[in-house]
């Protein structure tokens with residue numbers, strides 16, 4: 001009798017504990033907003049925010065093409081572009097080899113009128129360095145003001161060809177050498193050299209590529225992006241091909257660039273190269289950051305993984321930028337717009353059911369005075385048929 005009542009008491013206690021635990025679990029579950037479950041844990045410093053960028057589906061383009069078109073949002077990096085990855089990788093590698101020591105007056109030189117200078121300026125502040133940027137003296141006011149606000153030393157030089165020692169990339173290299181050659185100067189100087197620096201494509205191979213592969217759960221038919229230094233297409237293209245040789249890697253190339261001909265026909269050539277037609281800027285386009293008429297080390301590291309190239313005109317890029325802004329609320333820069341035009345053309349060629357990933361490298365806010373000054377004037381009701 002006593003044993004039976006003890007067993008019953010024990011059973012009742014277990015049942016009530018199970019009930020209490022179930023209620024607690026329910027309350028905890030209800031307290032959690034399911035939309036917040038994927039928040040990352042806390043991290044230290046702005047440099048911890050580089051990479052691991054989101055990937056979103058572009059609803060309008062998917063709906064209208066029957067393919068699924070996604071964008072890797074590199075503009076979500078802290079200095080606003082994919083170049084944060086490259087700048088951070090170059091800083092870390094130089095720290096490892098002893099060429100940069102934080103808070104020692106060390107200085108990073110780069111020749112750029114674009115995003116890389118902004119990434120170096122921001123990350124240098126965070127990590128204890130100075131940044132010296134050589135750029136053409138006709139660089140837009142908004143970029144110079146941005147670099148100046150970030151505290152970079154800015155040295156405008158006369159626009160010149162890459163063979164001229166005072167061309168901005170060569171000037172940056174020379175300034176770095178002058179500091180390192182001066183025995184009385186205790187500072188170290190590093191010339192970042194993004195076009196030729198091997199760490200550039202490697203950081204995309206080690207981070208951007210694996211992120212895309214994981215986010216897409218290994219289901220990608222095409223990866224499409226433009227080439228400035230070539231680091232992104234080389235690193236991501238190579239990584240994706242190594243995971244699945246059937247992934248197509250496609251170069252999106254602006255008008256005026258010779259790279260599309262190089263990929264499709266083996267010859268670096270653009271019609272603007274014809275005698276008497278060549279203008280002041282090497283690549284004659286409103287699009288900034290991509291397109292080139294020379295082969296860089298980084299592009300060469302990826303060339304054999306690129307299947308084909310799609311040439312996109314400025315007119316198409318402007319219309320696409322306006323279309324995405326109006327239909328999807330995506331306010332993107334010119335290279336992202338070029339990539340999306342190439343994605344739509346590819347989708348229409350391949351037919352419905354394919355998964356396509358492009359890179360959205362930076363925001364439209366970086367392009368207000370040039371590209372977006374034209375795009376903003378276009379009518380809001382542009383259709384996809386108007387673009388491709």
Ligand SMILES: Cc1ncc(COP(=O)(O)O)c(C=O)c1O
Pocket residue numbers: 081114115116226227228229230231232233288289290333335336361362
């Ligand atoms: C806005 C923008 N998009 C795309 C690119 C191309 O990236 P990559 O240099 O890796 O070829 C760049 C490069 O500077 C850029 O500034």
